[in-house]
Amino acid sequence: MSDVSATDRTYEANMGDYFALLKPRVMSLVVFTGLVGLLVSPVPVHPFIGFVAILCIAVGAGASGALNMWWDADIDARMKRTAGRPIPSGRVQPGEALGIGLALSGFAVVLLALATNFLAAFLLFFTIFFYAVVYSMWLKRATPQNIVIGGAAGAFPPMIGWAVATGSVSIESVLMFALIFMWTPPHFWALALFVKSDYGRAGVPMLTETHGRDVTRKHVIVYTLLLVPVAIGLGFTSIGGPVYLAVAVVMNAWFLKGAYDIWQRTDADCEADKHKVEIKVFKVSLYYLFAHFGALLIEAALRLYGIGGWA
Amino acid sequence: MTIQVEHEIHNRRKGRNYGVGLLLAGFIVIIFGLTVVKVLQLGEVAQFEKFDHVARPQIIPEEGASE
Numbered sequence: 001m002s003d004v005s006a007t008d009r010t011y012e013a014n015m016g017d018y019f020a021l022l023k024p025r026v027m028s029l030v031v032f033t034g035l036v037g038l039l040v041s042p043v044p045v046h047p048f049i050g051f052v053a054i055l056c057i058a059v060g061a062g063a064s065g066a067l068n069m070w071w072d073a074d075i076d077a078r079m080k081r082t083a084g085r086p087i088p089s090g091r092v093q094p095g096e097a098l099g100i101g102l103a104l105s106g107f108a109v110v111l112l113a114l115a116t117n118f119l120a121a122f123l124l125f126f127t128i129f130f131y132a133v134v135y136s137m138w139l140k141r142a143t144p145q146n147i148v149i150g151g152a153a154g155a156f157p158p159m160i161g162w163a164v165a166t167g168s169v170s171i172e173s174v175l176m177f178a179l180i181f182m183w184t185p186p187h188f189w190a191l192a193l194f195v196k197s198d199y200g201r202a203g204v205p206m207l208t209e210t211h212g213r214d215v216t217r218k219h220v221i222v223y224t225l226l227l228v229p230v231a232i233g234l235g236f237t238s239i240g241g242p243v244y245l246a247v248a249v250v251m252n253a254w255f256l257k258g259a260y261d262i263w264q265r266t267d268a269d270c271e272a273d274k275h276k277v278e279i280k281v282f283k284v285s286l287y288y289l290f291a292h293f294g295a296l297l298i299e300a301a302l303r304l305y306g307i308g309g310w311a
Numbered sequence: 312m313t314i315q316v317e318h319e320i321h322n323r324r325k326g327r328n329y330g331v332g333l334l335l336a337g338f339i340v341i342i343f344g345l346t347v348v349k350v351l352q353l354g355e356v357a358q359f360e361k362f363d364h365v366a367r368p369q370i371i372p373e374e375g376a377s378e
Contacts, residue, residue, distance in 0.1 A: 012323050012324060012327070013327070014326050014327055014330075015326060015327055015330035046348050046352065048344050048345070048348045049345070049348060052341055052344075052345060055341070111341070114345070115345055
C-alpha cells in the first residue's frame with residue numbers, strides 16, 4: 001500500500017464538475033418559481049427559514065438532476081448536446097453521480113422537514129422521485145408524451161414554496177403548478193421544432209421524430225389553448241390581481257399568436273426563414289413564465305402596501 | 312514508497328478539499344442558524360426547556376401550581 005490508485009486516472013474531477021451534475025440552469029428556474037410560491041403565500045416566513053427552504057428545494061432539484069445524469073449517461077453520450085456532460089465525458093464516474101444524487105436528496109428532504117414541515121418535505125421527495133424515477137427511468141424512453149407528464153417535476157417548486165409557508169396545498173398552489181405543467185409542452189416542442197436533435201439516434205422518442213413535425217405543431221397550439229385558462233384563472237385567486245391579470249392577458253395573447261403562427265407553418269416555411277417563428281415563440285415562452293411569476297411577486301409586494309389583489 | 316507528508320494528491324485535490332470544507336462550514340452555519348431561529352420563535356425559553364429530555368413540571372406554571 002504505497003500509493004493511492006487515484007493517480008491512475010489522468011483527470012481529477014473538481015468541484016465544478018460535481019456542480020455541473022446538479023444542472024445549475026434548471027436549478028435557477030426552480031429557485032425563482034419556488035421563491036415566488038413562498039413569497040406570495042399569506043403566511044410570513046422567517047427570512048432564514050425561507051432561505052434554508054429555498055436552498056433545500058434547489059439542492060433537491062440538483063440531486064434529481066444528478067440522478068438523471070447517472071441513469072441517462074448512455075443516452076447523453078450519444079447526443080451532441082449532452083456528450084460534454086460530466087459522466088459521458090469521463091470527468092465524473094457514474095457511481096459518484098449516483099452517490100451525490102442520493103446523498104443530496106436525503107439531505108434536502110430531511111433538512112426541509114426539520115426546518116419547515118412534513119408536507120413540504122414530502123412534496124420535495126415526490127418531485128425528486130417523479131423526475132428521477134417516473135420521468136428519467138420510465139417515461140423518457142417509453143413515450144413521446146414524456147415531457148408532458150415529466151413536466152410535473154418542474155412544476156412542483158412553487159407548490160413546495162407555498163407549502164413551506166402555509167403547510168398546506170390550496171387552489172393557488174395547484175394553479176401555480178398547473179401553469180408550469182401546461183406551459184412545459186408548448187415551450188419544449190417549440191424548441192424541438194428548430195433544434196436539430198439526435199434523440200432518434202439515442203433511442204429517445206421525441207414527438208417531432210415519432211409523429212412528425214406537423215403533429216408537433218398541432219400539439220403546440222392545443223397545449224397553448226389549454227394553458228390560457230389556467231394562466232388567466234390564477235389571476236382571480238387570492239394571489240392574483242389587476243396587475244397579474246393585465247400581464248396574463250397580454251402574455252397569453254402573445255404566446256397564443258405565436259402558437260397559431262407555428263400551427264400555420266410548413267416545413268418549407270421553416271427552411272425558408274431558418275425557423276425564425278419557432279425561435280421567436282420559444283423566446284416568448286421564456287418571457288411568458290418569467291412575466292407571470294414576476295407579476296405574482298408584484299401583486300404580493302403591492303399587498304404589503306394595501307393596494308395589491310382584488311380587495 | 313512511503314506516504315509523504317506533502318503528497319502530490321494534496322495539491323491535485325486542493326480545490327476539491329477546499330470546496331468540501333466550505334460546504335461543511337456552510338452546513339454548520341445552517342444548522343446553527345436554524346437552531347437559533349427556532350428557539351427564538353418559541354418566545355420564552357421555558358417552552359424549550361419543557362421538552363429537554365427530562366420532565367420539569369416546576370417550570371410549567373399551571374402544572375407546577377397544582378402540585
